[in-house]
Amino acid sequence: MTVVVGYVPNPEGEAAVTHAVREARARRTKLVLVNTSRGDALVDPRYAFEDQLAAIERRLVEEGVEHTSVHAITGTEPALAILEVADTHGAELIVLGVRRRSPVGKLIMGSTAQRVLLEATVPVLAVKAPRQ
């Protein structure tokens, strides 16, 4: 059994990792970090730099959590990648960072979190970034 966390290099992503670490410790399971991009735009700010990912992995090592990372340009939506990883790694929990959204914003923008929430077969923990 594992805990799968969808990581994005922003405050929501950091918060998700923090909570995922807590959950993985409590459940004594492995952590799987997922950060993918569809790769069809020239620039994707939600795809982590190698050094950003390395920093997160260092943090996980320091916290003493066993982990693996899935960091790739998959050509599919990140939501699908998270669900697939959850499936193959036998996840018991998926942790996601979510953003505050206005109703109009929700209408226009597709949401990774929404899709995972709707389609996941295991419990999903939605985490907001702490308010500054």
Add this chain to the structure above:
Amino acid sequence: MDVWASLLEGFANAATPENLLYALVGVILGTAVGVLPGLGPAMTVALLLPVTYALEPTSAFIMFAGIYYGGMYGGSTTSILLNTPGESSSVVTAIEGNKMAKSGRASQALATAAIGSFVAGTIGSILLVLCAPIVVEFAISLGSPSYFAIMVLALIAVTAVLGSSRVRGFSALGLGLAVGLVGMDPVSGQSRLTFGEPLLADGLDVVVVAVAIFAVGEALWVAAHLRRTAAHVIPVGRPWMGREDWGRSWKPWLRGTAYGFPFGALPAGGAEIPTFLSYVTEKRLSKKPEEFGHGAIEGVAGPEAANNASAAGTLVPMLSLGLPTNATAAVMLAALVQYGIQPGPLLFDREPQLVWALIASLFIGNTLLLLINLPLAPAWAKLLQIPRPYLYAGILFFATLGAYSVNLQSFDLAVLLVLGALGFAMRRYGLPVLPLVIGLILGPRIEQQLRKSLQLSSGEWSGLWSEPVAIGVYVVIGLILAWPLLARLLRRSRAVPVTASDDTPTEAEQELVDRRNR
């Protein structure tokens, strides 16, 4: 009439609220397509041709000029922040610009590019005001034989000088001339290449052909090998420059302008060669040559000034002779013809309002570009987050809509598809698109001049070289065609190849050469 009085009158026409609005729309659109790699001003103007039928020609051309200049500006943003040139004329900018951005000097790189473009664009526009009437005066004295020779020179130069392979260039030129031939012979009324299809009797609509080759062909080509990558834009604040940056930038700006303007005005000059020359010059002259390759501001300032000055230079032959020297000018010329305006030396006499408003709008557009580019550069970079499939789907949609709306014939859609496939195939097999478009647009006019010359000399071929200017131009054409042979002979006569140590290309220059050849 006095040039400056005409220019002031042009300002009066260009500064109406309506035309200012079109100038603004033009520069915003132009910057956007400049920022996005794979979209260029030629494609945008082609896509907008059907839309602008409803506009006054003056307004339409003010918008087109804005798109053209905006495209030159926008390319630098992508080059600097992403190391992917937004336009072919910004390839050189990427070398030093991206290095500057990586070392935390993105703001200065963007600022020197934007201000340099403004300076060069303004000087270029002033040179245009000064040069164009002189060229017109000279051109009016020319007869059909000389005109024919000059147009042949333009075709040969574009085909033989640019691009890596002459065979491919001439193949593309042949295709363009053939497409231009379709329809009725203007003198005898015979049908040519119509294959018994009555809808082809009027010839292929230039708009449909331009949209097919530039928009459909390009979109299919990019979509066919969409590489999945996710890069990061280097974060940047508001562009600004320190005292030292100004001191190091202003000379490269002026030198870049001096390279760019004449090259833009020459057939086959284009914007790529002067940007490269400017880069090499700045590298030689720099007081800090060791900085080159690690983000030297001169390497951004010079080439960016050069490409904007060449944009102004391009308008000299376009307005005064009706000769397009690059793809955007070719499409703009097609637009002139669509409006029923005859391009050529008489344009200044017959349409002074249009010409001078267009020139005045260049000054206005340049200023607008500086105003919207300095504070908004980070916002423009956000455009790169648009998923590319959306962009190309949108382009195909507007291309189809535009092609249909020209004549409201479904036949045009078939033409669009066939020529779009041709455009795709040309890119696939490395045929340059520019000779095709120039051939298509100049072809019918060359034919007209040829027929006229032959009529004047009552069918004697010697009539073609009856004017001294024509003979001179034919000599130049001969030199261009014989150049590879001559170069080989010269090289053979020099037994030992010269390899000075400072002539070996650096890694960055080599990369540039590779990119150009690709």
